[in-house]
Amino acid sequence: MNAIAFTDVSRSYGNVLAVDGLNLTVETGRTVALLGPNGAGKSTSINMLLGLIRPSGGRIELFGRPPEQAVARGEVGAMLQDGELIPELTVRELVDFVRGLYPEPLDLDAILQMADLTDLAGRRAGKLSGGQSQRVRFALAVAGAPRLLVLDEPTAAMDVESRQRFWAAMRDYAAGGRTVLFATHYLEEADENSDRVIVVARGRVVADGTAAQIKAKAGGHAVRFTLDGQSAAGLDALPGVSAVEVTGGTATLRTADPDATVAALYRGTSLEIRDLRLAGADLEDAFLALTREP
Ligand SMILES: Nc1ncnc2c1ncn2[C@@H]1O[C@H](COP(=O)(O)OP(=O)(O)OP(=O)(O)O)[C@@H](O)[C@H]1O
Numbered sequence: 001m002n003a004i005a006f007t008d009v010s011r012s013y014g015n016v017l018a019v020d021g022l023n024l025t026v027e028t029g030r031t032v033a034l035l036g037p038n039g040a041g042k043s044t045s046i047n048m049l050l051g052l053i054r055p056s057g058g059r060i061e062l063f064g065r066p067p068e069q070a071v072a073r074g075e076v077g078a079m080l081q082d083g084e085l086i087p088e089l090t091v092r093e094l095v096d097f098v099r100g101l102y103p104e105p106l107d108l109d110a111i112l113q114m115a116d117l118t119d120l121a122g123r124r125a126g127k128l129s130g131g132q133s134q135r136v137r138f139a140l141a142v143a144g145a146p147r148l149l150v151l152d153e154p155t156a157a158m159d160v161e162s163r164q165r166f167w168a169a170m171r172d173y174a175a176g177g178r179t180v181l182f183a184t185h186y187l188e189e190a191d192e193n194s195d196r197v198i199v200v201a202r203g204r205v206v207a208d209g210t211a212a213q214i215k216a217k218a219g220g221h222a223v224r225f226t227l228d229g230q231s232a233a234g235l236d237a238l239p240g241v242s243a244v245e246v247t248g249g250t251a252t253l254r255t256a257d258p259d260a261t262v263a264a265l266y267r268g269t270s271l272e273i274r275d276l277r278l279a280g281a282d283l284e285d286a287f288l289a290l291t292r293e294p
Contacts, residue, residue, distance in 0.1 A: 003028045003179035009058035018044040020203035031180040033190035033197045041203040042183040074102045077146035079137045087126025102144030115139035130157035151182035201291035215286045221258040226274040227251040238264045
């Protein structure tokens with residue numbers, strides 16, 4: 001069964017088309033990253049998925065139901081970018097309060113332990129650091145034992161160590177066959193913590209697959225050299241080349257066949273090639289290639 005299904009979903013704000021005909025399905029039990037640059041439409045998609053805003057067109061279903069129904073049944077937990085915590089309540093009181101709203105919540109101590117909050121249980125929410133507050137938001141999101149957990153840039157305020165602990169907690173939660181969808185700008189986070197990466201840009205899906213598939217889609221290798229003001233004309237016609245970029249005097253050719261590209265570069269052009277470097281495209285290269293403005 002699909003946990004999430006978007007069919008031709010769009011959403012405009014005035015004349016800004018934030019989400020532009022999004023089609024995607026997520027099977028139950030998957031952990032999926034929604035990866036995209038600023039303004040790609042990730043938060044808008046998540047807010048529609050939670051029933052907080054309505055699509056301008058298209059249809060969204062969670063476990064075969066409209067989002068509002070799935071949320072009302074306690075099937076969905078969410079950690080949004082700016083959820084205010086009630087500052088006077090302690091961590092324990094807050095988590096226990098939210099647990100009380102759900103029919104079959106997780107055990108209080110288990111939640112505190114999973115979110116690494118046991119030692120902070122007696123602290124008032126108003127006295128927490130940014131990273132600690134994020135952990136409380138995570139605890140509140142999982143309190144009702146939702147089948148679907150939605151996280152919008154959950155590690156934004158966290159340092160490296162907190163991030164690692166956060167993702168370990170998320171994987172713990174997902175391990176019980178639950179579905180997780182998280183939005184991030186961070187390629188490594190998407191790569192390390194999901195089994196599928198959906199890349200969005202300008203409100204559309206531009207790539208969908210495992211991190212390895214996304215790297216391959218963007219052109220498997222990069223050939224770089226110093227161009228220093230020489231013309232890049234014709235480089236895109238060399239064998240294997242799918243894209244050419246010139247930045248700061250350096251040319252980058254994306255190619256599926258680096259041997260043929262390099263041979264043709266030396267034999268078939270009159271360019272003076274300096275500092276030639278060959279690299280397997282990393283996820284960063286792939287991401288930039290896929291989300292670049294046309
Ligand atoms: N309430 C709003 N009113 C007007 N425009 C909006 C509103 N919310 C979002 N937008 C616009 O819609 C587009 C998509 O924004 P959205 O916040 O969904 O992207 P995002 O991928 O979540 O970005 P970020 O990673 O920066 O959070 C952007 O162009 C944004 O400026």
